[in-house]
Amino acid sequence: MYLISSELYDLAAELLADRIDRSEYFSGSVEFEYGDVECRLTASLIIYSRPERLPEGVRDTIFDVVPVWWEFHTSVDGCEMLNDFSFSEIRDRIVCL
16 A cells, blocks of 8 residues: 655645635646656545735635545556545645645
């Protein structure tokens, strides 16, 4: 089994947050490499955000991400490996971005 590291969660959260942008709903995939591991997160998500006032202006901040469906695949040399991915881990990171 492939163990998902904190760094991999951080990278996946950052890439997913970029894809979500300002949407209220996301359905799609984020594919990336992490060392020698090919990763793909496919998800349908409901995004909750609210305006946040900052000195430089107002921006929408994500305060919750609710998965409708998700799956996370890890492959090495084209062979898929089971992993211990947890959506709550990536959710917590997206909310903190």
